[in-house]
Amino acid sequence: MRLQSLTSSNLIWTNQSFSTKDETIRFLVEQLNSNGKLHSKEDFYQAVMERESLSATGLEGGLAIPHGKSSAVKEAAFAVATLEKPIAEWESVDESNQVELVMLLAIPDNEAGSTHLNLLAELMTRLADPAYKERLMQAKTSDQFFDALDFEEEKQEGNDQQTTKTILAITACPAGIAHTYMAAEALVRAGKELNVKVMVEKQGANGIEDRHSKKQITEADAVIFAADVAVKDQGRFSKLPRVTTSVATPLKNAKGILEEAIEKSNQSPKSSRDHQEIIEEDEEPESKSFKKEIKDSIMTGISYIIPIIVAGGMTLAFAVLVSQAFGLQDVYAEEGSWLWLFRQLGGSMLGTLMVPVLAAYMAYSIGDKPALGPGFAAGICANLIGSGFLGGMLGGILAGYIIKFLKKHVQTSGTFSGFVSFWLYPVVGTLSVGAIMLFVVGEPLAALNSGLISWLEGLSGGNAILLGVILGAMVSFDLGGPVNKAAYAFCIGAMASGNIMPYAAFASVKMVSAFAVTGATIIGKQYFTKPEQEVGKQTWLLGLAGITEGAIPFMINDPLRVIPSLVAGSAVTGGIVAYFGIGLNVPGAGIFSLALLQGQPLFTAASVWLGAALIGAFISMVLLIITRKNKLKKQSRTTSQAEESAQMETAVN
Numbered sequence: 001m002r003l004q005s006l007t008s009s010n011l012i013w014t015n016q017s018f019s020t021k022d023e024t025i026r027f028l029v030e031q032l033n034s035n036g037k038l039h040s041k042e043d044f045y046q047a048v049m050e051r052e053s054l055s056a057t058g059l060e061g062g063l064a065i066p067h068g069k070s071s072a073v074k075e076a077a078f079a080v081a082t083l084e085k086p087i088a089e090w091e092s093v094d095e096s097n098q099v100e101l102v103m104l105l106a107i108p109d110n111e112a113g114s115t116h117l118n119l120l121a122e123l124m125t126r127l128a129d130p131a132y133k134e135r136l137m138q139a140k141t142s143d144q145f146f147d148a149l150d151f152e153e154e155k156q157e158g159n160d161q162q163t164t165k166t167i168l169a170i171t172a173c174p175a176g177i178a179h180t181y182m183a184a185e186a187l188v189r190a191g192k193e194l195n196v197k198v199m200v201e202k203q204g205a206n207g208i209e210d211r212h213s214k215k216q217i218t219e220a221d222a223v224i225f226a227a228d229v230a231v232k233d234q235g236r237f238s239k240l241p242r243v244t245t246s247v248a249t250p251l252k253n254a255k256g257i258l259e260e261a262i263e264k265s266n267q268s269p270k271s272s273r274d275h276q277e278i279i280e281e282d283e284e285p286e287s288k289s290f291k292k293e294i295k296d297s298i299m300t301g302i303s304y305i306i307p308i309i310v311a312g313g314m315t316l317a318f319a320v321l322v323s324q325a326f327g328l329q330d331v332y333a334e335e336g337s338w339l340w341l342f343r344q345l346g347g348s349m350l351g352t353l354m355v356p357v358l359a360a361y362m363a364y365s366i367g368d369k370p371a372l373g374p375g376f377a378a379g380i381c382a383n384l385i386g387s388g389f390l391g392g393m394l395g396g397i398l399a400g401y402i403i404k405f406l407k408k409h410v411q412t413s414g415t416f417s418g419f420v421s422f423w424l425y426p427v428v429g430t431l432s433v434g435a436i437m438l439f440v441v442g443e444p445l446a447a448l449n450s451g452l453i454s455w456l457e458g459l460s461g462g463n464a465i466l467l468g469v470i471l472g473a474m475v476s477f478d479l480g481g482p483v484n485k486a487a488y489a490f491c492i493g494a495m496a497s498g499n500i501m502p503y504a505a506f507a508s509v510k511m512v513s514a515f516a517v518t519g520a521t522i523i524g525k526q527y528f529t530k531p532e533q534e535v536g537k538q539t540w541l542l543g544l545a546g547i548t549e550g551a552i553p554f555m556i557n558d559p560l561r562v563i564p565s566l567v568a569g570s571a572v573t574g575g576i577v578a579y580f581g582i583g584l585n586v587p588g589a590g591i592f593s594l595a596l597l598q599g600q601p602l603f604t605a606a607s608v609w610l611g612a613a614l615i616g617a618f619i620s621m622v623l624l625i626i627t628r629k630n631k632l633k634k635q636s637r638t639t640s641q642a643e644e645s646a647q648m649e650t651a652v653n
Contacts, residue, residue: 472574
């Protein structure tokens with residue numbers, strides 16, 4: 001892609017003085033408009049700022065790439081500003097980023113999935129080269145900057161004849177844009193310095209780009225997996241020595257990674273691999289630490305359940321809100337009615353499909369393709385025994401490690417290799433994880449549920465406030481899991497016996513986790529990842545319908561911090577509702593329960609019930625932000641200490 005085709009010297013401004021991000025963006029929007037690239041500068045500015053509210057557009061190394069996709073754009077273009085004085089307050093992926101180069105991308109709506117991603121990928125690839133970026137920053141005039149955009153070095157022609165090794169690489173990051181391409185460029189650049197031919201396959205937002213061919217794989221000496229998510233189709237590289245690392249590592253030490261790959265290729269030269277049998281599944285990947293393998297597994301599982309949570313939750317919310325807003329509760333409950341079918345669709349995605357998908361792709365991250373079947377089976381078992389997503393996570397990890405064990409200790413080649421990979425591994429894995437989940441985990445969990453319900457029944461009457469506090473904590477402890485279900489069963493039983501307070505507390509608390517997550521990802525968005533921000537934008541809608549599952553990705557990713565944060569606010573909400581004696585004698589949840597509350601005058605009851613949910617959500621939101629901020633600070637200190645230690649070792653050696 002020629003970058004010059006999407007801009008002009010009139011859209012490039014060097015050595016500018018701006019004090020804020022907003023001032024910079026407004027200036028560049030005005031330049032795009034005055035050069036005839038926009039239908040409406042106000043609408044485009046609004047699109048850019050809406051994108052800014054989603055996640056940081058500042059990256060690292062002084063770079064920021066704000067962008068807007070809008071029908072207000074006539075044709076794709078970008079405007080540039082270099083700054084005399086860096087802007088430190090620009091929200092960035094790297095918190096220490098001092099923005100001095102700003103590229104504002106204007107993309108028409110109909111080119112959002114093509115020009116947008118292609119342009120971002122091209123910019124990330126080029127700007128990963130320090131020499132390229134330095135040429136841009138050294139430009140004194142707009143014409144010099146424009147000329148430098150597509151300037152290409154010629155001095156490296158002929159290097160291919162001197163290469164001694166061929167190394168393949170896969171790069172992939174959760175967002176699939178910035179680090180995916182920057183890591184790829186860093187590896188290619190380091191390969192040129194080491195006279196090594198490096199070919200990189202990018203598994204990013206555009207799908208798989210520059211996919212490695214069978215010929216390239218056959219001729220390669222080693223492969224590098226630089227990824228923070230599960231690499232797709234790993235089986236293609238089963239014969240190659242491999243190096244596994246994070247996607248950010250090549251940005252800091254690409255030469256070191258390549259040298260490690262070269263060393264491994266020397267230990268297993270091509271000549272010793274030429275006559276090996278090619279099997280369908282890959283060999284055991286380079287060993288990871290247990291902690292990293294579990295973390296990668298969780299992140300992979302989360303990435304696959306987020307679309308299910310959003311789609312299922314919104315479908316169920318639609319059915320709940322329509323039934324309560326228009327008095328269609330009878331239609332909602334009538335089997336086979338249109339509203340009942342929507343209710344079943346959304347409920348099945350959350351209650352039936354979500355946990356098996358979570359477990360399956362967690363297992364896949366650990367044991368690769370043969371672990372998918374056992375992973376789905378583990379998730380189904382979690383549903384059968386009522387263990388919720390916590391049971392699904394346990395089952396997914398068990399399934400992954402069972403398959404990993406089988407692949408290590410039950411191996412064959414030739415005629416039976418396909419049988420082992422496609423029959424023995426999944427069947428034995430499914431039977432094994434099924435037996436553990438159903439007959440080892442199931443009975444203790446059932447006993448726990450029965451014990452919880454009996455204990456709650458003993459708290460009724462004079463211990464109403466304590467009961468409300470405990471119910472509130474249980475609702476948000478596992479968001480639809482066995483503890484939540486025990487609280488629900490108790491509330492329904494209490495309602496049938498004439499005690500309507502517990503269900504009112506239950507219904508109010510069900511909004512807390514969703515509201516808290518939305519508030520945290522908006523007010524403290526700099527502490528949350530882009531996927532988390534995207535989920536957080538929608539959880540409040542689920543909360544209005546009394547759906548807690550929207551907070552599950554946050555809980556899975558960081559249970560030790562998120563669970564106490566949500567439980568604390570929820571306990572307060574439950575206690576407040578119980579203190580004022582608010583009651584609800586109709587099963588259901590959501591904002592429209594306001595009109596059905598009892599125990600106080602309607603306005604008072606509604607104010608207390610909704611106010612309690614908002615107070616609890618505020619408490620949980622504050623705790624979510626504080627704990628996440630402390631976690632990031634701790635990680636930053638740990639990283640700095642590790643780097644200092646490495647530098648000391650290098651100095652000593």
